[in-house]
Amino acid sequence: MTVTLLKAKKEQTVIQTENLNFYYGKSHALKNINLDIKENQVTALIGPSGCGKSTFLRTLNRMNDLIPGTSTEGKILIGDLDVTSPDIDAVDLRKRVGMVFQQANPFPMSIYDNIAYGPRIHGQKNKQVLDEIVESSLRAAALWDEVKDNLGKIATGLSGGQQQRLVLARVLAVKPEIILMDEPTSALDPVSTAKLEQLIMELKKQYTIIIVTHNMQQAARVSDETAFFLNGEVVEFASTNTIFTNPKKQQTEDYISGRFG
Numbered sequence: 001m002t003v004t005l006l007k008a009k010k011e012q013t014v015i016q017t018e019n020l021n022f023y024y025g026k027s028h029a030l031k032n033i034n035l036d037i038k039e040n041q042v043t044a045l046i047g048p049s050g051c052g053k054s055t056f057l058r059t060l061n062r063m064n065d066l067i068p069g070t071s072t073e074g075k076i077l078i079g080d081l082d083v084t085s086p087d088i089d090a091v092d093l094r095k096r097v098g099m100v101f102q103q104a105n106p107f108p109m110s111i112y113d114n115i116a117y118g119p120r121i122h123g124q125k126n127k128q129v130l131d132e133i134v135e136s137s138l139r140a141a142a143l144w145d146e147v148k149d150n151l152g153k154i155a156t157g158l159s160g161g162q163q164q165r166l167v168l169a170r171v172l173a174v175k176p177e178i179i180l181m182d183e184p185t186s187a188l189d190p191v192s193t194a195k196l197e198q199l200i201m202e203l204k205k206q207y208t209i210i211i212v213t214h215n216m217q218q219a220a221r222v223s224d225e226t227a228f229f230l231n232g233e234v235v236e237f238a239s240t241n242t243i244f245t246n247p248k249k250q251q252t253e254d255y256i257s258g259r260f261g
C-alpha cells in the first residue's frame with residue numbers, strides 16, 4: 001500500500017502542456033507540444049541548435065512575454081494554474097518556477113544580498129529569518145562552506161562555478177517548486193560541472209527540474225526523462241534510458257549517435 005502510494009506520488013505530473021504553439025512574429029518556433037513533466041524528476045531537453053528548447057523553457061515561466069511580437073497558443077498547466085492565462089501574476093509565477101541561465105548572472109552586490117534579494121522583494125524584512133534563508137539556501141546549493149566567512153563580499157568576484165551555485169541558491173531562497181536550467185554548465189570547467197550535476201541529482205528530491213543541455217552524457221547522467229526536440233517539435237519523449245539505448249524514432253537515434261546536430 002505504502003509502496004503504491006509512494007509510486008503514485010513520484011509519478012505525479014506537475015507541468016502539462018497541451019497543443020502548445022509559440023510564435024516569434026510569424027516564425028513558428030514551437031509546434032503542438034504535448035508534454036507531461038513529472039514531479040521530483042529531472043527532465044532533459046535535447047536537440048540541435050535552434051530547435052526550440054530554450055523557447056519551450058521560457059514559455060513555462062512566461063519569460064518570452066518580455067520579447068515583443070511573440071504569441072502563444074494552447075495550454076500550460078502547472079498544477080491547476082493556467083500559465084497562459086492573461087490574468088497570471090508573472091512575479092508570483094517566477095517565484096514558483098525559478099530559472100538558472102547559461103551565464104551565471106549574480107547581481108553586483110554582496111553574496112548575502114544576492115540571496116536575500118528575492119525574499120526581501122516578497123516582503124521578508126526580519127534579519128534573523130533572512131540570515132537563516134541565506135544560510136540554508138547556500139547550504140542547499142553546496143556553496144556555504146566556501147563563502148560563509150565572506151558573505152559581505154561582492155558576488156561577481158566568485159569563480160564561474162561558484163557564481164552558478166550562487167545563482168541557484170538565489171533561486172532556492174524563494175522556495176520554488178520547479179527549477180528551469182538553460183545549459184547551466186556550458187560555461188563551466190569539468191570539476192564545476194560535476195559539482196553542479198551532483199547538486200541537480202540531490203535537489204530533485206525536493207524540486208522538479210528541467211534542464212536544457214547539448215551534452216548527451218550530461219542528459220544521460222542526470223535526467224530521468226528526456227525530450228528530443230527537432231524543428232520546434234518534440235520528436236520523442238521517454239525515459240532517458242529508452243532515449244539513449246532504444247529510441248523508437250530514427251531521428252532520435254541519428255541525433256544521439258552524433259549523425260547531425
Ligand SMILES: Nc1ncnc2c1ncn2[C@@H]1O[C@H](COP(=O)(O)OP(=O)(O)OP(=O)(O)O)[C@@H](O)[C@H]1O
Binds near residue numbers: 027
Ligand atoms: N528573441 C527571438 N526572436 C526571434 N526569434 C527567436 C528568438 N529567440 C529564438 N528565436 C528563434 O526560435 C527558434 C528556436 O530558438 P531556441 O533558442 O529556442 O532554440 P534552442 O534549441 O534553445 O537553441 P540553442 O541550443 O542554440 O540554444 C530559432 O529559430 C531561433 O532563431
